[in-house]
Amino acid sequence: MKKDIYSNYENFYLSDASIHPKAFNIANVAQAELRKVFGDIDERAEYHQARILKVFNKHRISQRHFTGTSGYGYGDEGRDALDLVYRDLFGGEDALVRPQWVSGTHVISDGLFALLRPEDILLSITGAPYDTLHDVVGINEAGTGSLRDWKIGYKQIELLPDGNIDINTVKDVLTDPKIKTVLIQRSMGYSTRKTLSVGNISAAVDEIKASRNDVFVIVDNCYGEFTEDEEPSMTQADLIVGSLIKNPGGGLAPTGAYAVGTVEAIALLESRLTSPGIGREVGSFPSGYGYFYQGLFMAPHTVAEALKGAVLAAKVFDELGYKVRPHWKESRSDIIQSIEFKSSKQLISFCQAIQTASPIDSFVVPYPWDMPGYDHQVIMAAGTFIQGASIELSADAPIKEPYVAYLQGGLTYAHVKLAIMKVLSVMLKEGFVQL
Ligand SMILES: *Cc1c(COP(=O)(O)O)cnc(C)c1O
Numbered sequence: 451m452k453k454d455i456y457s458n459y460e461n462f463y464l465s466d467a468s469i470h471p472k473a474f475n476i477a478n479v480a481q482a483e484l485r486k487v488f489g490d491i492d493e494r495a496e497y498h499q500a501r502i503l504k505v506f507n508k509h510r511i512s513q514r515h516f517t518g519t520s521g522y523g524y525g526d527e528g529r530d531a532l533d534l535v536y537r538d539l540f541g542g543e544d545a546l547v548r549p550q551w552v553s554g555t556h557v558i559s560d561g562l563f564a565l566l567r568p569e570d571i572l573l574s575i576t577g578a579p580y581d582t583l584h585d586v587v588g589i590n591e592a593g594t595g596s597l598r599d600w601k602i603g604y605k606q607i608e609l610l611p612d613g614n615i616d617i618n619t620v621k622d623v624l625t626d627p628k629i630k631t632v633l634i635q636r637s638m639g640y641s642t643r644k645t646l647s648v649g650n651i652s653a654a655v656d657e658i659k660a661s662r663n664d665v666f667v668i669v670d671n672c673y674g675e676f677t678e679d680e681e682p683s684m685t686q687a688d689l690i691v692g693s694l695i696k697n698p699g700g701g702l703a704p705t706g707a708y709a710v711g712t713v714e715a716i717a718l719l720e721s722r723l724t725s726p727g728i729g730r731e732v733g734s735f736p737s738g739y740g741y742f743y744q745g746l747f748m749a750p751h752t753v754a755e756a757l758k759g760a761v762l763a764a765k766v767f768d769e770l771g772y773k774v775r776p777h778w779k780e781s782r783s784d785i786i787q788s789i790e791f792k793s794s795k796q797l798i799s800f801c802q803a804i805q806t807a808s809p810i811d812s813f814v815v816p817y818p819w820d821m822p823g824y825d826h827q828v829i830m831a832a833g834t835f836i837q838g839a840s841i842e843l844s845a846d847a848p849i850k851e852p853y854v855a856y857l858q859g860g861l862t863y864a865h866v867k868l869a870i871m872k873v874l875s876v877m878l879k880e881g882f883v884q885l
Contacts, residue, residue: 463871468806472885473874477867480765484758487778491757498676498750505538506747516740523734532739533730535746536698541684542710546719547694547742549735551707554672554693555582561691561709562586562597562631564718565666570630571603575620575654576646578606580639580670581824603628613644615654624662631666632658636682637673637784640848640856644775645783648678652685659686666715672696673784673840673858676753681710689715694742695839697785700752701861702745704737704836752841753785756859759843759866760787763857766870770883785841787857796882797853801831803876804845804857807869808833818849826850843869 457478463469515528523529529548537545551557558580566572572587584590588598597604607623610616615634623629634654638645655667669682669690675697683690689711694703709719720729764778764787773790776782791797798818805816810833818827826848834842843860847853860866877883 468875469871470875470878472878473871476766476769476874476885477762477871480762480769481867484761484765484778487761488758491754491761494679495676495750495754497679502539502747502750505535506743508538509534511535511743515743516738518736518738519734520736521734522732524731526734528739528743529733529735532742535743536708536710539746540681540690540710542690542716543713544716545708545710546716546723546730547706547708548723548733549694549704549706549742550723550733552705554670554691554696554707555580555586557691557693557707557709558583558668558670559586560722561668561689561719562633563600564722565631565668565689565715566597566602567630568601569603569628571605571626571628572597572631572633573620573623573629574604574606574633574635575615576633576635577608577641577643579633579635580672583670584825605629609643613646614650615646617654617657620654621657621661624658624665629662629665631668633668633670634682634687635670637670638775638786638788639672640846642775642788642852642854645674645786647781647783648674648680648682648685651682651687652680655682655686668715673786676750677757677782677784683710688712689719694745695836696841697753697756698746698749699742699839699841700745700748701836701839701841702741702748704741706742752861755861755863756785756841756843756866757782758863759860759870760785760857762863762867763787763789763870766874770885785858788854789857791853791855792882794849794853796877797847797849797855798829799876799880799882800855800873801829801845801847803873804831804843804869805833806876807865807872808843809865810834824848 463474509531515531519526532547533545536547585593587604588596592598607619636646666688669687671690671692691709694706761778764774767789768774775788806812816829816831818829821828828848830846832844841859845855845857847855
């Protein structure tokens, strides 16, 4: 044991029966070896912090923007200024940020319905979309109100074996004039594929626009915000969407979603958001927008904390012989860390241990269940302040082979590190790992 990597508080941790000395050791040795990676993550957070400050200053954000309105919400300054802040920060022509969008799925669904018309075809070029979108598209059946129910077709192109977009096939398939919108999902979501970088997305969008300048490109940006220097809205994409209880809400936004894009795409989306003719002019949020602004201001820091936690988990589990994705040395384009376990028992035990390490509902034991919108049973550990917020430390796993847990979030790195030490201690006790 090298003395310099241990804190003065070692005795405090080791007096806690839930932390095994070997788990404490592994986490601290790994942390010491990650200084360079952490430094790079912090540097990017500083860059985004500076960008955000500039945008807040430009729009003269002030206390009055935090006040809510009621009823129709005409002239709601907090709402309107927040749109401008997102527009400038994400480098789009226009933006909508609304608490009335209940989730990421909701804004993606609205985006698709906004851009597509009956007889059109939607083309997903990153394989199957996120699980909850299957019912939106009507991939398996024409569920009530799905795109398929509206006679909107669907095609998908799988990613190449190396995880990249199969751009040649995309260009071939795009010769079908009925294809009107292309969907790109940045994050791996609940799958074993890799997350696409903004550079990869940008190159694909350029090719798509070069062969068909009449198709819209929509990017599901969930989990990606502030993990790279740029966002997909800075490419030729028409619309990018994401959830506020993930990265850009900074752990403070209580609900909602955002969309950034071209004037044309946002105008179409506005009609979907409320109704044609009314669009963005209405919508009140009586409790006000303070947490949306403050959360966005905090977001680069919060995302950096979550990223450092993810990298630590990658390093620790890699060294224990588990397959992790991405590897701790790899560059990242979202906050998700997947860890492949050897059995469903280990997977469930991992998620339950994360729950016990949560600030909220630590006494609750999560079990696999048939969650709406998902094809398999899912177990979710989410002891969060904001219900279901996955910018807070959380772990999800569909109960199917390969037994992969998806770990994400963490309002503070210290919390993620503590949780990893507790999880390792449980795994040691249950005999899943030998150290
Ligand atoms: C979280 C997420 C969504 C939307 O999920 P909600 O739970 O509805 O917010 C969509 N796509 C990806 C890739 C996601 O990570």
